[in-house]
Amino acid sequence: MSEHRAHFDFDLSFANGGGLSGTGFRLDLPSADLDEAAIARLLVQHLGLALVDEVALRDLRIVEEPHRGSRGIPRASTDAAPRVVDLSHRIRAGLVTYPGLPAPTIAPHLTREDSRARYAPGTEFAMDVITMIGNTGTYLDSPFHRYAEGRDLAGLELSTLVGLRAEVFHVQDAWTPERRGIRAETLLDRDVRGAAVLLHTGWDRWFGRPEYGKGAPFLTGEGAQRLIEAGAALVGIDSLNIDDTESGGERPAHTLLLAAGVHVVEHLTNLGALPPSGARFTAAPPAVEGFGTFPVRALAEVP
Structure with missing residues (x-):
């Protein structure tokens, strides 16, 4: 599902005096079809402000863009099973993770061909040795x-x-x-x-x-x-x-x-x-x- 954010400048005044202005502000939106008044309310919620009198938005644009975590923006509910995201780099022989640290080496301890003499017919295994510093990959x-x-x-x-x-x-x-x-x-x-x-x-x-x-x-x-x-x-x-x-x-x-x-x-x-x-x-x-x-x-x- 695509996500949207509002880009705008704003001027805000407080009922008990004073004000606040912002330029180039960006705000997560729960949907792309919100009007200016709804976005102004979300801005106040995100900033956690009290006693706000008026909010004026300028140069408002709604763009398709990943959310960044604005406060007060509910996440869409779903009954689907959790999606698992892999956050790790793959480790391979010769991988340079950090310049100057040794790259991992991978070598066989027991090849599939050699293992056939140790096990029953049709049964074979591979056993390998990896040599690496702990600071490898993720x-x-x-x-x-x-x-x-x-x-x-x-x-x-x-x-x-x-x-x-x-x-x-x-x-x-x-x-x-x-x-x-x-x-x-x-x-x-x-x-x-x-x-x-x-x-x-x-x-x-x-x-x-x-x-x-x-x-x-x-x-x-x-x-x-x-x-x-x-x-x-x-x-x-x-x-x-x-x-x-x-x-x-x-x-x-x-x-x-x-x-x-x-x-x-x-x-x-x-x-x-x-x-x-x-x-x-x-x-x-x-x-x-x-x-x-x-x-x-x-x-x-x-x-």
């Missing part, structure tokens, strides 16, 4: 990745990894090459307590190519602190790193999030297929003792 960072005393992969509670309420921030137009950091102010409009906060930057389009390794968007330290204070359970991003890898070695987002027990999932993909709210997110690694990071099959269930 992976999860546990606190042990950053802190020696932090929980390792085997120590993570499954309840913090499976079926989390997903709050997806579609921020692909909220950063620029000159200002790549996603700031706290961009993350203020949602209740994220207990949720998986997923940052859709659009950078995954370069995954596996040289362009992926330089100029990537990231989460600022202030943004990470905001999510911790708001009670997020997990933070994921479809970019090279949750931190700025061109900052000279500083890693404030990792440092803050993992110290607070907030899991980090990096190198996600396909976040554009998710609604701003309403999906359930899962990213569970194997329970490896003494290990801090490992690939996951990240997925979302969308009602």
Whole structure:
């Protein structure tokens, strides 16, 4: 089902004095056939304003565009079974996830041909060996990745990894090459307590190519602190790193999030297929003792 948004400028006055104006505003719409008065009411609801007297919209356009999570816009109800969206990059031999880290190698331990001598006629198996760093493909960072005393992969509670309420921030137009950091102010409009906060930057389009390794968007330290204070359970991003890898070695987002027990999932993909709210997110690694990071099959269930 297609989604629509309204683009407009506005002037708003309050019954007890004062006013508010905005230019280039964009607002999710529950349908494309709303009149100006209905859109004005949605604007007031989205902004959470009280004692509004008059609202005037200018240059109003309604365009077909994915929703970004405006408040007060109900989601269409459906009785259909949840749709499962794969959010993971495929792992293959030679894949470069992060420049400078080793690529995985895959080799047979027991070929199908050799296995025939070990089993009954008509029965054969393949057993293969993969050698890879934990930071391969789409992976999860546990606190042990950053802190020696932090929980390792085997120590993570499954309840913090499976079926989390997903709050997806579609921020692909909220950063620029000159200002790549996603700031706290961009993350203020949602209740994220207990949720998986997923940052859709659009950078995954370069995954596996040289362009992926330089100029990537990231989460600022202030943004990470905001999510911790708001009670997020997990933070994921479809970019090279949750931190700025061109900052000279500083890693404030990792440092803050993992110290607070907030899991980090990096190198996600396909976040554009998710609604701003309403999906359930899962990213569970194997329970490896003494290990801090490992690939996951990240997925979302969308009602």
